[in-house]
Amino acid sequence: MPAPEFFVTPGYGPALRSALHYSQAVRIGDRVEISGQGGWGPAWESVGEVAFPEALEDEIARAFDNVERTLAEAGATWRDVVAVDSYHVPAGADSIGEAHNRAMVEQFRRRMGDRAPIWTQIGVAALGAPGMRVEIRVTALTGRDAA
Known part of the structure; x- marks a missing residue:
């Protein structure tokens, strides 16, 4: 089994690694797992002082951008994604709501075309930063180790 390689996303990754002691992604062979990515901007001043877009759609699009940046750091793309939480x-x-669903599906289609990964939506009372409404975690298979 290949040794795990850990990655931090340029911009906010080093600050989160230092403050919260975690990596943004791990690669084991051709499998890439990323930590949950929110709709924060590319820089992270300090934990607890993060601004999120006012519009839910913009926050979700930024979270998808951050997933893309994190995948790229580990050598993967949205086209490699097989599972989304x-x-x-x-x-x-009583439900996550149509606005969340619509924005998520729009981003799936834009970034993955016809590819439809498995997807689990989880409603929660709060996320890791004040004002955060969405966090996205994915698994990707790159085929890098395929014969």
């Missing part, structure tokens, strides 16, 4: 702070008490 998304965590949502719902606007209503």
Whole structure:
């Protein structure tokens, strides 16, 4: 079994690695797993002082951008993604809501075309930073080790 390689995303990754002691991605052979990515900007001043876009759609698009940047650091792309777990702070008490679904599906189609990975949506009461409404974690298979 290949040794794990850990990666931090340029920009916010080193700050999060230092402050919270975790890596943004791990690669073991042709499998890439990333930690949850939120809709923060490319720089992270300090933990707890993060601004998220006012529009939910913009926050979700930024989270997808951050997934893309993190995958790239580990040698993968959205086209390699086989599984998505998304965590949502719902606007209503009984479901994640149509606005979340619509924005997520729009990004899936834009970034993966016809590829449709498995997807699990999880509604949560809170995420890792104040004001954060979505976090996305993916698994990708690159085929790098394929014969």
